[in-house]
Amino acid sequence: MPSIRFSVQGLPPKKDGANSMWRKGVELPRLMALRKAASEAFSGIPPVAAGDVEIKVILFADPTAGDLDNFVTGICDGLMPCHPQVPIEESTWVDLPEAARPARAVAYVDDRLVSAIDARRLAPGEDSPRYEVELKW
Numbered sequence: 001m002p003s004i005r006f007s008v009q010g011l012p013p014k015k016d017g018a019n020s021m022w023r024k025g026v027e028l029p030r031l032m033a034l035r036k037a038a039s040e041a042f043s044g045i046p047p048v049a050a051g052d053v054e055i056k057v058i059l060f061a062d063p064t065a066g067d068l069d070n071f072v073t074g075i076c077d078g079l080m081p082c083h084p085q086v087p088i089e090e091s092t093w094v095d096l097p098e099a100a101r102p103a104r105a106v107a108y109v110d111d112r113l114v115s116a117i118d119a120r121r122l123a124p125g126e127d128s129p130r131y132e133v134e135l136k137w
Contacts, residue, residue: 005134006041013074022082034078038106039099047105052115054136059121061129072119079107
């Protein structure tokens, strides 16, 4: 079973409402950091298009940072392409590699492929907040 693992400094993007995280100012840097780290980890490996994907997330952050489930949803949605009807300001993304841009699948083409999620929040350390993501397919 192939796997990819990567770490990201800071908090994950958070999906927590009807408004798209792709348009929220506070979530954009988090989303960019996730997609950049994932695109570097997947370098040369095409996004998963079929089968089952398992995700493991370990978040090193204080509980006051936000709900774990909202962060997990932000990660799952952030690893696939942005919905085509969400207006994206392309100039915001010019400093990221093409593979990390919103219209591209980074890890998988759709998070419907996710069949298992293991998520944990651990005590923050000196380099917190940060998180680790492992994908298997």
